[in-house]
Amino acid sequence: KIEKPKSIKCGTFGATSLQQRYLATGDFGGNLNIWNLEAPEIPVYSVKGHKEIINSIDGVGGLGIGEGAPEIVTGSRDGTVKVWDPRQKETPVANMEPVQGESKRDCWTVAFGNAYNQEERVVCAGYDNGDIKLFDLKTMSLRWETNIKNGVCSVEFDRKDVNMNKLVATSLEGKFHVFDMRTQHPTKGFASVSEKAQKSTIWQVRPLPQNRDIFMTSGGAGSLHLWKYEYPAQRSKKDSEGAEMGVAGSVSLLQNVTLSTQPISSLDWSPDKKGLCVCGAFDQTVRVLIVTKLNKV
Amino acid sequence: MPVWLREYSWRQSPSAVYLSLPVRGLRVTPGSIFCTEQYLKVSIPPFLFEAILYAPIDDTNSTAKIGNEVIFFTLYKKEAAMWDSLTLANANKEKLQCLRENAVLRAHEKAKEETEAKKVTKQEHKKYALEATMKLEEAERKRIEDLKEKERQKVTRDLELWKKQQDAEKQKRAQKEVELHQEVEQLKEKKKEKMNKTRIPTEETSKTRLKTTRGHGSYSMFSENLKEEQLPAPRAAATIKINFTSRVFPTALRESRVAEEEEWLRKQAEARRTISADLSELEDLKEEEKNPDWLKDKGNKMFVTGDYLGAVNVYNLAVRLNNKLPLLYLNRAACHLKLRNLHKAIEDSSKALELLTPPVPDNENARVKAYVRRGTAFCQLELYMEGLQDYEAALKIDPKNKTIEEDAVKIRHLIQGTTQDS
Numbered sequence: 001k002i003e004k005p006k007s008i009k010c011g012t013f014g015a016t017s018l019q020q021r022y023l024a025t026g027d028f029g030g031n032l033n034i035w036n037l038e039a040p041e042i043p044v045y046s047v048k049g050h051k052e053i054i055n056s057i058d059g060v061g062g063l064g065i066g067e068g069a070p071e072i073v074t075g076s077r078d079g080t081v082k083v084w085d086p087r088q089k090e091t092p093v094a095n096m097e098p099v100q101g102e103s104k105r106d107c108w109t110v111a112f113g114n115a116y117n118q119e120e121r122v123v124c125a126g127y128d129n130g131d132i133k134l135f136d137l138k139t140m141s142l143r144w145e146t147n148i149k150n151g152v153c154s155v156e157f158d159r160k161d162v163n164m165n166k167l168v169a170t171s172l173e174g175k176f177h178v179f180d181m182r183t184q185h186p187t188k189g190f191a192s193v194s195e196k197a198q199k200s201t202i203w204q205v206r207p208l209p210q211n212r213d214i215f216m217t218s219g220g221a222g223s224l225h226l227w228k229y230e231y232p233a234q235r236s237k238k239d240s241e242g243a244e245m246g247v248a249g250s251v252s253l254l255q256n257v258t259l260s261t262q263p264i265s266s267l268d269w270s271p272d273k274k275g276l277c278v279c280g281a282f283d284q285t286v287r288v289l290i291v292t293k294l295n296k297v
Numbered sequence: 298m299p300v301w302l303r304e305y306s307w308r309q310s311p312s313a314v315y316l317s318l319p320v321r322g323l324r325v326t327p328g329s330i331f332c333t334e335q336y337l338k339v340s341i342p343p344f345l346f347e348a349i350l351y352a353p354i355d356d357t358n359s360t361a362k363i364g365n366e367v368i369f370f371t372l373y374k375k376e377a378a379m380w381d382s383l384t385l386a387n388a389n390k391e392k393l394q395c396l397r398e399n400a401v402l403r404a405h406e407k408a409k410e411e412t413e414a415k416k417v418t419k420q421e422h423k424k425y426a427l428e429a430t431m432k433l434e435e436a437e438r439k440r441i442e443d444l445k446e447k448e449r450q451k452v453t454r455d456l457e458l459w460k461k462q463q464d465a466e467k468q469k470r471a472q473k474e475v476e477l478h479q480e481v482e483q484l485k486e487k488k489k490e491k492m493n494k495t496r497i498p499t500e501e502t503s504k505t506r507l508k509t510t511r512g513h514g515s516y517s518m519f520s521e522n523l524k525e526e527q528l529p530a531p532r533a534a535a536t537i538k539i540n541f542t543s544r545v546f547p548t549a550l551r552e553s554r555v556a557e558e559e560e561w562l563r564k565q566a567e568a569r570r571t572i573s574a575d576l577s578e579l580e581d582l583k584e585e586e587k588n589p590d591w592l593k594d595k596g597n598k599m600f601v602t603g604d605y606l607g608a609v610n611v612y613n614l615a616v617r618l619n620n621k622l623p624l625l626y627l628n629r630a631a632c633h634l635k636l637r638n639l640h641k642a643i644e645d646s647s648k649a650l651e652l653l654t655p656p657v658p659d660n661e662n663a664r665v666k667a668y669v670r671r672g673t674a675f676c677q678l679e680l681y682m683e684g685l686q687d688y689e690a691a692l693k694i695d696p697k698n699k700t701i702e703e704d705a706v707k708i709r710h711l712i713q714g715t716t717q718d719s
Contacts, residue, residue, distance in 0.1 A: 069529050079541075085531035093532045096539055105541045106549070118529050128549035131542050140535040147542045151549030172551050273459055292452050 014059025026054025079104025113157030126152025191246035222260035
């Protein structure tokens with residue numbers, strides 16, 4: 001058991017190799033630290049990256065998944081999203097910040113995607129005013145943005161290490177949207193389908209590592225819902241001007257269960273055993289669950 | 298007076314009596330026949346036939362057959378004996394009457410009993426049906442439970458197996474690592490010994506890295522090429538500037554609250570724009586004195602220095618210019634409290650609260666203050682119940698405020714104190 005002076009909000013193993021297993025954490029003071037859990041007194045890497053709490057963190061390039069440099073992205077209440085490389089101290093590799101004079105919004109969630117070769121990377125960030133922005137790290141530009149009318153609690157790509165396929169964004173008021181990321185229309189962006197699952201906030205979404213069309217959402221009423229996405233007959237079609245436009249598929253609920261009266265704020269699948277997942281809730285319990293019959297879905 | 302049917306013929310056997318009654322041209326229904334143990338009546342108005350039987354019969358089993366123009370009765374005797382005649386001979390009027398009444402009574406009772414019995418059987422049938430369905434549902438539920446239980450057990454078993462597998466694999470990996478290590482050592486020594494030009498075809502690397510891919514381990518044997526992963530250099534640092542979809546409120550966007558928030562914003566915008574009817578005195582004022590915001594600030598300053606009357610005057614002027622700004626009323630209420638103009642304080646707080654609808658997180662602070670001020674005024678007027686209500690409203694909006702809580706408790710004690718005395 002290790003305790004640190006500042007409360008830790010989020011963490012990820014995503015950017016470390018399988019041997020090293022360093023944990024990258026973001027805390028309430030805006031510090032990003034990478035810890036070697038065998039020697040946790042001094043972090044391997046530390047930087048005061050943000051002025052306010054780091055709400056969300058994601059890592060890519062480690063764990064034997066994907067290619068390219070290991071990178072960590074952090075999203076903070078100070079409205080900025082920064083990408084760090086553990087080999088480069090002090091300064092972020094990329095910084096997405098509001099224009100001078102613009103009032104900042106809370107960035108609630110970040111996710112990596114599209115890391116299918118060494119150069120390509122994409123970061124998706126969701127904010128409390130409903131904005132979702134997609135940043136392309138190869139061209140260092142904003143690739144797409146949209147607003148889903150409710151504060152965005154969680155964004156996840158269905159797989160980080162492939163050509164970006166699907167993005168699920170969950171929000172307040174029990175709604176979530178699934179975007180088909182294969183076809184980007186110049187003005188309309190990506191096609192999406194949205195579903196209202198429950199009356200409360202959907203805190204987290206996690207796609208199953210073994211089957212990227214199945215994902216689980218966790219809700220503010222202490223429930224977990226398992227969903228399956230079905231692709232449409234044709235994933236893209238031409239619009240009136242001949243530009244390619246994506247077609248969204250449909251989502252169906254496979255199963256749901258209510259575990260607690262408090263929100264389930266975090267959720268993760270095991271990459272080794274299909275159906276094994278762990279979730280943590282506000283009632284101070286961590287639950288390990290197993291979902292069966294995923295082969296038959 | 299009924300017309301008596303007197304033509305009838307009968308014969309008997311030891312156990313039964315056969316009576317045949319001609320009813321020419323008359324419509325006979327089962328209802329027209331009335332029969333009890335010792336009394337038989339056929340009534341087809343205006344015709345009537347009755348007979349007081351010689352001996353009791355079994356009226357439940359006896360039958361009446363209605364055929365063309367004749368009713369044929371088969372009456373089973375209770376006691377097997379030969380009757381002297383069909384009817385009892387010396388039956389005077391009273392006896393007849395008695396018998397008739399008895400007969401009717403008995404018939405009634407029987408009817409009642411029958412209905413009772415029917416009801417009881419119906420109940421029992423219903424109960425039985427219900428039990429049957431319940432049993433079926435139970436069985437179904439149990440079946441589903443069993444399926445689930447089996448599934449659960451299977452999965453736990455699988456999990457155990459998988460865990461053991463993982464452990465076994467870990468051990469294997471550890472072993473292989475040890476072996477590899479040993480091989481490395483051996484080969485190193487060999488190399489040192491050999492010292493010839495032909496190098497060992499493979500490259501030695503300073504670290505042996507085992508590259509594992511997802512799912513199973515592929516163990517690179519020493520003879521294979523072990524290349525250290527070529528990671529690209531860190532990116533060139535860059536900044537991307539972004540804009541946000543504008544939002545006035547600092548809280549997160551929720552679809553359900555959008556309507557209320559819009560209303561509040563609209564009201565605020567309107568409030569700024571209204572300028573009430575011109576008053577001739579206004580022309581004497583300087584430019585800045587016509588701005589309600591500037592006046593509000595001036596009033597606030599006077600309040601802080603203690604010049605409550607002056608502050609009230611300034612707020613009055615501001616209200617005349619723009620009577621839709623809730624903060625003016627709110628602050629004037631505070632002044633009135635200090636001046637002990639309690640009724641005026643209550644009025645102003647109420648007006649402020651009116652203007653502070655719809656309730657959004659933005660005007661929370663203002664609403665709390667309004668409730669507290671009004672509550673204080675009520676208490677000072679000794680209207681403790683109203684005061685307590687306002688304090689509790691304030692507490693609902695801001696539950697974490699200790700002073701409000703303490704004051705509310707004090708008021709409650711006061712109320713309880715006064716009710717005990719009276």
